[in-house]
Amino acid sequence: MTSSDSDIQNVLDDVTKAAAEGKLSKTAAENIRCWLTEDRYSGYRDETAAHVREEKWQALDDAFWTIIPFGTGGRRGRMYPIGSNAINDRTIGESAQGLADYVVAYHGDSVKPLSCAIAYDTRHKSRHFAELCAGIMAAAGIKVYFLDDYRATPQLSYAVRYKSCDCGIMVTASHNPPSDNAVKVYWSSGAQVLPPHDKAIIDRVMSCQEIRVMPFDKAMAEGLVEIITDEIDKAFVEVASQCAFPGPRDVKILYTPLHGVGAEAVVPLLAKDGFEQVEVYGPHEEKSGDFPNVPGHVSNPENQAVFEKPIEYAQSNGFDVILATDPDCDRLGVAAPLTADTSGPWGTLNGNQIGAVLAEYVLGKRAAQGTLSPEHYVIKTLVTTELTRRIAQSHGVRCVGDLLVGFKYIAETMDKEGPDKFVFGTEESHGYLVGQYARDKDGAVACMLLSELAAELKANGVSMHEYLADLYRQHGYHKEYLINLFMEGSEGMAAMQRLMRAFRESPPKSLAGIPVSRIRDYLNSTATDTATGESTPLGDPVGNLIIMDLAEEGNYVAARPSGTEPKIKLYVFTRLPTDRSQDLDAAEAELTARLEALEADMRAFAKANS
Template structure:
C-alpha cells in the first residue's frame, strides 16, 4: 500500500481514538483492536495508514475495520475485504488464519509436521489469499497440496480426505457480494472445524505476532507445496457420479455457475453421466469475482432475481429446468416449469424434501434401506423431510444447529456407512462418504435424475411435490432477515435476541404463540407467561424456536430466530403445516396458508422495527 506520512505519533493517535469512543464515534471493541494495530510491532507496516486515518478522524471507517476480530462462524471467517483491520479480510487476517490453523493443529496433535490441502474460488483476491495461506502453512512445516486452478468447496473437502491431510483451507465467501472474501478451515475428517478446535484456532490467531512465511515459488520447487489439479478433481467427479440412481437422461435445461467455479464440478459431473440436454448459460459462465451479469451482483441462488437472465433464455429454448450454483459451488438452486409453462423457483426445503424422497425410494426399491439408515437435517430445515424419512422406515436426525459442519460431525458419529442424505434449508445437500461438506454437484445429479424420471411419466418436480404434500401434509417454509452491519448492527442483533428471549411477542397476525424452545438456555418456556415448562440437554446455541397456532385454522406454525454466522444479519425462519385429507383440498390449503403467512411476515417486521425504535 502507498505509505502516507501522518503528522501524529501513536500516543497522540490513541488519545484521539479514545476521545472518539467517549463521543460515541468509535466503539470500545474497535478501540481495543485498533490499539493493538497501532502499537504492536507485527502490524508495523500498517501503522502509517492507521495513523493517517485517525488523524483524518475517519472513525466510521475505523469502526468498520476494527469492531471485532472476525470469529469462526457457521461458514468460517468471512467479511468485507480491506487493506487493514481485524474485522476485515486482508493479507494479515488471512495469514493469521493460516497461522492459527497450523499452530493449533501442532499444539493439539503434538506433531511438528503434517499435511494440508488448500483451494480457492474465483473471487477477487482468492488466488492471492490462497498463496499466502499456503506459504504460512508450509513455513510451519506442513506439506501443502495446492489446487492450481479455482475449485469448489466440496472438492477441497474431498482433497483433505483423499490425500490424508490433517487440515485444510478454502478461500471463499460463498454467496456474499463482490466486496467480501473469507477463510474456511477444515479438519482431518474433511469437515469444517468444530468446537473446541474453532476457538483454539482463534486463540492462536489473537496471540499471533510475527508469522512465519516462505516464498511460494521456492516452496513449490522444494516440494513443500505440491501442486494438484485434475488428478484430484477427476477422482472427485467419479465419486459423485457413482451416486447415480437412475438411467433417465432425457431432460432439457440450463446450468449457471453465477460467475463462480460450478462448471468445474456441477456441469462436468452432469456431462460425465450423460445429461447432454443440460447446457451452460454462457453470460454467467466466466469466472469473475465482480459477478457482472448477476442481478445486483449478488450471486446467491436463494434469490429469485439471480434466475431472471437464464429464465429469459430458457423460455426461448424450451428448457425445462434451470440449475444455479453459488460461487464456490457448494449450494444448488433449482427452477422448474409449472403447468402454465412459467418458471418457479424451488426453495432449499422443497428441493431437500424431493431429494430425500428420491434417494429413500431408490434404496427401498433395491432393498438396501434398513431401519438403521438415517437422514440428517438442521433445526431450521423443513419437517417434511422428517415425515418422509419416517414413512420410508429410516431414522431422522433433525436436532442440529445451523451449519453443515454439524451434519458432517453427525455422519462420523453415527457411522457414514448408514448415512443416506444430509440437507439444510439454505440449498445444501450431501450424500455418500467422499466429502464432508455440502455439494451442489450431488444435488444437481439427483435433481436432474428425478426430473427426467418424472418427465417420462408426464410429471414435473412441482407435481411430485404436491403428491408429497397430500401424503405427508402441506408444508410452507421461508425466511426473512434484517441486515445489521458493523458494531451498531451487532448491538441491534443483540437487542432483538434479548427482546425475543425476555419479552417475546404474544401474537402476530392470526398467530398466537404458545411456547418457545430456547437453545441457549436449553429450556422450553410456555407462552404468554414465558415460564419454564421443561428443559433439554442439546444442542446448545443462540437459537429460538417459537410454536404458534392460527385462530380457527388447522395450521400450525413455527418461527426460528437466530443471528447469522456468516453475514451481518438476524434471520427469521417460518414453518407452516396443515393436513391435507385429499388432493382436491390442496389448492385451498395452500391459499389459506399463504395468506396467513403473508400477514404474519408483515406483523413480524413491524414488531422488529418497533422493538429497535424503543430499545
C-alpha cells in the same frame, strides 16, 4: 511515508479525540490503538495512521469496531486493507497461523508428516489469500496440497479426506457480495472445524503475534506445496458419480455457475452420469469476482431474481430444467416449468422444496433397490422443513433433525451415527449431500441427482412442481419463509443482542392470531410452556437459537443471529394437515395469508425490541 514515534502519538491523540466526539466507537478506538502501537501490526501502521490523518472515521469504525469472528462458515467479511473487522492479509494470516500452530501442537511429537489441502474460488484476492495461507502452512512445516485454479468447496472437502490431510482451507465467501471474502477452515474429517478444535483454533488466532510466511515459489521448490488439481478433478468425478441412480437421461439442462467455479465440477459429473444435453448459460459463464450479470451482483441461488434471464432463455430454447450453483458450488438452486410445457410458465423451488424432492427421489430409489432399513437415516437442521422428516418416516427410515444451523453439524452427525447408514443430508439454505466422499454440502452431486429426477419426470410427463404437489397432498402442505433483519456495524450488533434478549425474556404471546404455546431456547437448553411457565431441559444441541412453537401443530418461528453476516434470521414455518391440503390452491392461499401475518407480527416485534 513512515510514521515516527511523535507522529504516532499525534495520531493516537486524534483517535482519543474522535472517540470522545462520538466519531469512533469505543471498541474501534481501542483496536486502532493496538494497530498503531503493537509490533505485530507494524506492517499496517502507516496506512492506519493515514486513515486517521485523513479523518476517515466511518471507514475506520467499520474496519475496527470489533474483531472479525469465526462463525458457522469460518471467518468472513468485507475486504479492506486494514482493520480487525475486515478481511485482509493480517486477519487471513492470523487465521492460517492459528490453524497451523494448533495442528502442530495437537499432533505433538507425532512422526506422521502433517498436511493441509487448500483451494480457492473466483472472488477478488482469493488466489492471493490462498498463496498466503499456503506459505504460512509451509513455514510451519505442514505440506500443502494445492488446488491450483478455481475449484469447488466440496472438492476441497473431498481433497482433505482423499489425501488424508490434517486440515484444509477454502478461500471463499460463498454467496456474499463481491466486496467480501473469507476462509473456511476444515479438520481431518473433511468437515468444517467443530468443538473442541474450533475454540482452540480461535484462541490461537486471537492471540497470534507473529505471522510466519514462506514465499510460495520457495515452498513449491522445496516440495512443501504440491499441485493436485488434475488428480482431485478425476477422483472427485469418479467418486461422486458413484452416487448416481440408473434411469432415463433424455433431458435438456441449462446450467449456470453464476460466475463461480461450478462448471469445473458440475459439467464433468453430469457427463459422467450420461447427460448429453447440458448447456452452460453464457451470460453467467465468465469467472468473475464482480458477478457482473446477476441482479445486484450477488450470486446467490436462493434469490429468485438470478433465474429471470435464464428462464427466458430456457423457455425459448426447449430446456427442461435450470440448475444454478453459488460461487463456490456448494449450494444448488433450481427452476422448472410448472407443467410439462417447457414454453409455459416456470417457477423456482426454494431450499426446503429442493431438499424435499431430493429426499423423496433418493429414498424412493434406494427403496426400489432394496437398500433401505430402519437403521438408515437422513439428516436436517432445526430450521429445515419438517416435510423432510415426514418423507423419511414414510420410507421407514430415521430423520435426525435436531441440529443447529451449519452443515458441519450434519457432517458431525454422519460420523457419530455411522456413515454407512447415511442416506441424505439437507439444510434449508440450499445445501445437500449424499454419499460418504465429503463432509460438506455439494452443489455438483445435487445437480446430478436433480438432473436424474428431471429426466425421470419428463419420461413420465410430470413437472417437478407437480411432483412436489403430490408430496404436499401426501404429507400436508408446508410453506416456509425466511426474513432477514440486517443490523450492520457496532449499533447493529447491540440491536441484535437486544432483540435476542427480548425473544427470551418477553416473547410475543401470539403470532398471526395463534397463541405461542412453547419457547425452545437452545442457548439455555430449555423448553418453556407459556401457559404453565414450566421448563424442561432440551439437552443438546446448545447454540443461540430460539424457536417459538404455535398452538397449531407444525407452525413455528425460529430466530438466530447469522454466523457469517450482520443480521438476524427469522425462519417462519407453516403447515396444514393432509385433509386440508388436497385443494392446493386453497391451501396455498391460506398459508400465504398466515405467513404474511406472521411476518408482519415478527417485524413489529423486532422494531419494538431492537
